[in-house]
Amino acid sequence: MRYSRFFAPTLRDDPADAEVISHKLLLRAGYIRRVTSGVYDFLPMGLRVLRKIEQVVREEMNRAGAQELLMPMVQPGELWEKSGRWEKYGPELLRITDRHGHISCLGPTHEEVICDLVSRELRSYKQLPMNLYQIQSKFRDEIRPRFGLMRGREFVMKDAYSFHADEACLEAEYRNMFETYKRIFTRLGLKFRPVEADTGAIGGSASHEFHVLAESGEDLIAHCSACEYAANVEMAESGRNIPAGEPAGMAGVNTPNATSAEDVAAYLKADIAQLVKTLVYHVSGGPEDGKIIAACIRGDDQLQEIKLVRALHATGVEMASDEEIKAVGGVTGFVGPVGLSCRRLFDDTLRGAVGLVAGANRRDMHITGLDVGRDESCAEFADLRQTRAGDGCPKCGGAMELSRGIEVGHVFALGICYSEPMEVMFQNREGKRSTATMGCYGIGVSRLMAAVVEQCNDENGIAWPLNLAPFQVALITMSKSEAGIEASEKIYRQLLDAGIEVLWDDRKERPGVKFKDAELMGLPLHIIVGDRSLENGVIEIRSRSGEKVEVALDAVLQEVQSLLPGSGI
């Protein structure tokens, strides 16, 4: 491709509305442009990279025995009514009505469509197992799209769905996909970590997320410094960590205007770990739907709401209003477990803890000497706190660490939560009708593009790995001489004939501009044709990372090929 004809508008300044490095660089280097909130154009360079990522994913999925197909983006509403998700999914599902008044939606995921397809064709256990996948655009009307490709509303996803005659077969495929994902992210050159995860809205039994480690990641993951244990903090089992208080009788104490745990601890000169924070929530979904509950944790801990939701078998929780707190006998700012008229859950850490300080449910009052085991005989305990760095690993006792991650993949063992309502049935070995058991496996392909940039960049721009770069070679012609043009033409032809992707910067620009653009775009190899080296009969070849060699004009192709292992020579 000749740069003079190529549509890759680069920007000198960072766009003001971009926050994270991948968003800034992908905009500046001419890979993407925003169309509307969370929706992007992939310019020619961006599409080239996206296709390369897709190809890695496709090759590994095919190798793992999955089959590619393509399903529609528009899906009929009835299918979602059948699975029960028309009600459950919420406003993230963009619902549309056609001219006939027929209700459809834009697919945020494809369990319904694939189940519908498979249920029509599946007859015998002999057809199983089967793993079908697609690489396709999804639409989720996200509350807050942000960070460019990292959280779009429309995005490219690889989604795979497997069907099995029994649990053991599903487990085998789950492991197969787990290993496949490790291969994919390794081939993409990423530092990543698989972690145990919540199953969330998709549902099912087992689930792992794959996180690319990056400061800009939106997720917090907890991982052991000594063993392999790693989990999303939403999920990570936390150690016991009982505060070391002295037993005492319960007593009331004045704490004027001290509402936060920090204030109370400071006022009473107590260790903040001895405090009990009582958080009051309004529950939605599950057996406690619409009720108010209280959750108690240590003063220096954070409540992990997802854990609370799971403990209640609910779908969500929301901080209760002042009125709701009052209705159960609490006083905002001075809420404590003693005397509340709602269901109360205590974090495991408080089991056996003594000499605690808690709100007294009276203005400007706390109580001291609380002993949950003694004073709350029918207390319920659950793991509610968020894991902190330094906590003991639940598997080996080693120290836990926290890192930020970008979720780029997620595997679920679904069981029959979709196949049952969608009636994906087959005749088993005994001749009986049986429901297929399912797994599903997602990879955020366009998000991966951002994740790679988050890990591969420097002060000059993007630094693509060789196998993902939109062009492997930037041919930079600085010479205006006839010999220089001729040499450039020759190299350009040779590389094209050899199947090497080359962007020939034939623009009438000064050398600095061309270097800056090639570096900003992140092209891995730069071939420089300039009068200075031409006079010595050589051409300069530099890598994006700085190494440089000089070779004779006739040796350029060979040298480039040696630097591009597996480039299709």
Place this chain on the structure above:
RNA sequence: CGGGGUGUAGCGCAGCCUGGUAGCGCAUCUGGUUUGGGACCAGAGGGCCGGGGGUUCGAAUCCCUCCACCCCGACCA
């Protein structure tokens, strides 16, 4: 939806407080001089100052309202 912020040329910004009909840098176009790390000189084009309403002789500027975008929280690949 709640909290904070921003909308002025393709990009980055000033002007607004204290109303007088729009400016700077980069980019673009023309001519010239340059040419191994984002050149220089001369000239030029490009703006319903986010939209609507109001106040005023007069609004980018003051008031009301709507919209869009960004950041922090609940969603997820």
